[in-house]
Amino acid sequence: MAAKKILMLVGDYVEDYEAMVPFQALQMVGHTVHAVCPDKIAGQTVRTAIHDFEGDQTYSEKPGHNFALNFDFSKVKVKDYDGLVVPGGRSPEYLRLNKQVLTLVKAFDKANKPIASVCHGAQLLAAAGVLKGRECSAYPACAPEVRLAGGEYVDIEVSHAHVEGNLVSAPAWPAHPTWLAGFLALLGTTISL
Numbered sequence: 428m429a430a431k432k433i434l435m436l437v438g439d440y441v442e443d444y445e446a447m448v449p450f451q452a453l454q455m456v457g458h459t460v461h462a463v464c465p466d467k468i469a470g471q472t473v474r475t476a477i478h479d480f481e482g483d484q485t486y487s488e489k490p491g492h493n494f495a496l497n498f499d500f501s502k503v504k505v506k507d508y509d510g511l512v513v514p515g516g517r518s519p520e521y522l523r524l525n526k527q528v529l530t531l532v533k534a535f536d537k538a539n540k541p542i543a544s545v546c547h548g549a550q551l552l553a554a555a556g557v558l559k560g561r562e563c564s565a566y567p568a569c570a571p572e573v574r575l576a577g578g579e580y581v582d583i584e585v586s587h588a589h590v591e592g593n594l595v596s597a598p599a600w601p602a603h604p605t606w607l608a609g610f611l612a613l614l615g616t617t618i619s620l
Contacts, residue, residue, distance in 0.1 A: 430459065431459070433509065434463065435511075439474045440473075442517075443476060466500070474491070476491050478546075503531065510614050511540065513544040536593070544596045545600065553578070556576065560578070562579045
């Protein structure tokens, strides 16, 4: 298996598990992951939030860890990457206001490179205009945004993921095993035991 180079878009209050778990898991199988944030450089951090499902009408939010960036956003070139990871949490709601971020997401999609989006990551995909005519799962509160962007919201169990074309999407971090497996398949990654 050839090692791949993955870009991960994060920002302050990204969901802790949705940033840290794929960042570590993708490296564990031999891929390089560049975690970047607009207006920040390698060595700086973003704050994270831990979202949990405790029986309330929506998720609860608790302080997470500081997540260290390992590459400069200003140096990112889509041609250098094989795939894109868009974690959820609160960061997609404001990252979608950044024109450079939207341009990156559009370019990954136009090049048909694998994109992994989880939870509120769909907000960023919707704002980038890459969901029209496509199926996408997300946290249920993002269903209206998927639909308004011309996509078809896929309502699945929180532990499941949905793959269509170059996009693998999931409702939240409990889907990590299926979501990451879907992304690895899109990347052409095989794991032998």
